[in-house]
Amino acid sequence: MPLPTVAIVGRPNVGKSTLFNRLVGKRIALVDDRPGVTRDRREGDATLLGMDFRVFDTAGFEDEDPASLPGRMRRQTEAAVREADVALFLIDAREGVTPLDEEIANWLRAEDAPVIVAANKAEGRQGEAGRMEAYALGLGEPIAISAEHGEGVVDLFESLRPFLEREEVEPEPEEDLESNDRPLHIAVVGRPNAGKSTLVNKMLGEERMITGPEAGITRDSIALDWQWASPDGTVREVRLVDTAGLRKRAKVDDKLERLSAADTRRSIDMAEVVVLLLDATRGLEAQDLRIADEVVDEGRCLLIALNKWDVAEHASSLFNGVKAALEEGLSQLKGVPVLTVSAKTGKGIDQILKAAFELRASWNRRVTTGELNRWFERAVENNPPPAPGGKRIKLRYITQIKSRPPTFVVFGSRVDQLPESYRRYLLNSMRRDLELGPVPLRMSMRSPKNPFDR
Numbered sequence: 040m041p042l043p044t045v046a047i048v049g050r051p052n053v054g055k056s057t058l059f060n061r062l063v064g065k066r067i068a069l070v071d072d073r074p075g076v077t078r079d080r081r082e083g084d085a086t087l088l089g090m091d092f093r094v095f096d097t098a099g100f101e102d103e104d105p106a107s108l109p110g111r112m113r114r115q116t117e118a119a120v121r122e123a124d125v126a127l128f129l130i131d132a133r134e135g136v137t138p139l140d141e142e143i144a145n146w147l148r149a150e151d152a153p154v155i156v157a158a159n160k161a162e163g164r165q166g167e168a169g170r171m172e173a174y175a176l177g178l179g180e181p182i183a184i185s186a187e188h189g190e191g192v193v194d195l196f197e198s199l200r201p202f203l204e205r206e207e208v209e210p211e212p213e214e215d216l217e218s219n220d221r222p223l224h225i226a227v228v229g230r231p232n233a234g235k236s237t238l239v240n241k242m243l244g245e246e247r248m249i250t251g252p253e254a255g256i257t258r259d260s261i262a263l264d265w266q267w268a269s270p271d272g273t274v275r276e277v278r279l280v281d282t283a284g285l286r287k288r289a290k291v292d293d294k295l296e297r298l299s300a301a302d303t304r305r306s307i308d309m310a311e312v313v314v315l316l317l318d319a320t321r322g323l324e325a326q327d328l329r330i331a332d333e334v335v336d337e338g339r340c341l342l343i344a345l346n347k348w349d350v351a352e353h354a355s356s357l358f359n360g361v362k363a364a365l366e367e368g369l370s371q372l373k374g375v376p377v378l379t380v381s382a383k384t385g386k387g388i389d390q391i392l393k394a395a396f397e398l399r400a401s402w403n404r405r406v407t408t409g410e411l412n413r414w415f416e417r418a419v420e421n422n423p424p425p426a427p428g429g430k431r432i433k434l435r436y437i438t439q440i441k442s443r444p445p446t447f448v449v450f451g452s453r454v455d456q457l458p459e460s461y462r463r464y465l466l467n468s469m470r471r472d473l474e475l476g477p478v479p480l481r482m483s484m485r486s487p488k489n490p491f492d493r
């Protein structure tokens with residue numbers, strides 16, 4: 040499925056090339072631009088706030104004989120518009136609407152193609168008059184942008200979005216699908232005597248580990264790689280990273296393990312999923328909550344495993360007690376999975392690994408810009424942001440800038456006054472509505488200044 044396309048049209052010197060360069064960024068170097076070749080157009084892959092499309096401009100008239108200009112321009116403009124999903128018609132906001140602009144508008148209207156009018160060079164306030172003037176072109180509501188200074192990008196995005204967002208054109212990025220096939224980096228942390236060594240040994244001794252563990256010991260880390268044959272029949276790669284249990288095996292530590300904060304931090308750093316092992320005969324303690332907090336702070340997936348389940352008493356009230364204490368103590372992330380395990384018998388190990396792979400898949404998740412913004416519009420409509428001092432905070436658009444963990448940026452005006460509670464509302468409803476799972480999510484707010492920048 041080819042990308043949707045945008046044609047930038049307009050008379051010479053309105054800033055078509057500048058906008059083209061902004062949208063295409065560095066990849067411009069790939070475009071054929073040999074000297075001596077008269078180019079009618081340049082074409083490239085563009086990104087705007089996470090939305091991908093093809094763009095071409097119709098530059099190349101600047102040196103032409105003025106007498107033949109309109110005829111050639113007309114042919115080119117019409118051809119471009121027929122090929123594109125939408126035409127972006129640039130005028131110069133500082134010069135206002137010229138007779139040639141009016142003529143181009145006539146061609147565009149005759150083509151009956153979707154057109155967005157953008158008054159360019161509208162930096163600061165001076166462009167507003169030009170934008171207002173552009174209404175007279177009869178092509179809908181003009182937007183004000185500055186290609187040079189990267190202003191107006193949210194408006195540009197919002198105008199283009201309806202024309203460019205066909206569901207099929209936004210496949211989940213492949214890198215994230217691939218990351219689900221890479222070895223799962225998992226660490227086991229917990230207080231001394233929680234059973235970490237026992238668990239690690241049991242994991243390695245299980246017949247499910249169909250290849251023998253291979254230890255990789257580097258200067259400051261220890262990792263064991265193996266393949267796990269899951270009960271559903273798939274074979275998956277696991278890398279157990281730097282855990283106390285491994286350190287003991289490798290005789291790096293002395294016999295008596297101290298719970299060193301630095302060790303725990305290092306394990307968390309290296310892992311995608313951190314299993315916090317608790318001793319079920321002792322329950323959840325303040326120190327465990329601190330580790331849990333740290334895992335979430337670092338943006339890693341957290342999974343709680345209640346060990347020694349074979350000897351646990353009052354199992355269900357213990358289980359519920361731990362869950363409740365987590366919900367209360369771990370305010371930043373609700374619904375962390377709590378599993379039970381016996382490192383001694385091996386019961387529950389498969390479930391831990393299965394849950395860990397699921398968590399990582401959520402952590403790798405990319406939500407398409409379309410899905411994200413449809414959810415966003417509803418969420419903002421259902422619960423509009425407050426209006427401190429009587430002036431409403433405007434939230435306009437959201438984009439996912441990365442995964443591992445899923446990280447989002449919300450664009451709007453006066454976002455510095457948005458209360459933390461509103462950000463939480465967005466995060467919670469996003470997690471629920473988009474089924475993002477109990478993994479850490481990040482969200483920041485930005486008032487766009489130069490959002491063309493990647």
Ligand code: GDP
Pocket residue numbers: 229230231232233234235236237238283284296346347348349350380381382383384
């Ligand atoms: P670590 O300090 O976290 O590595 O803990 P160890 O693996 O050394 O285990 C501490 C103690 O708990 C040992 O005496 C283990 O035999 C015991 N233990 C570990 N896991 C289990 C379990 O699942 N069930 C029972 N009953 N005992 C366990």
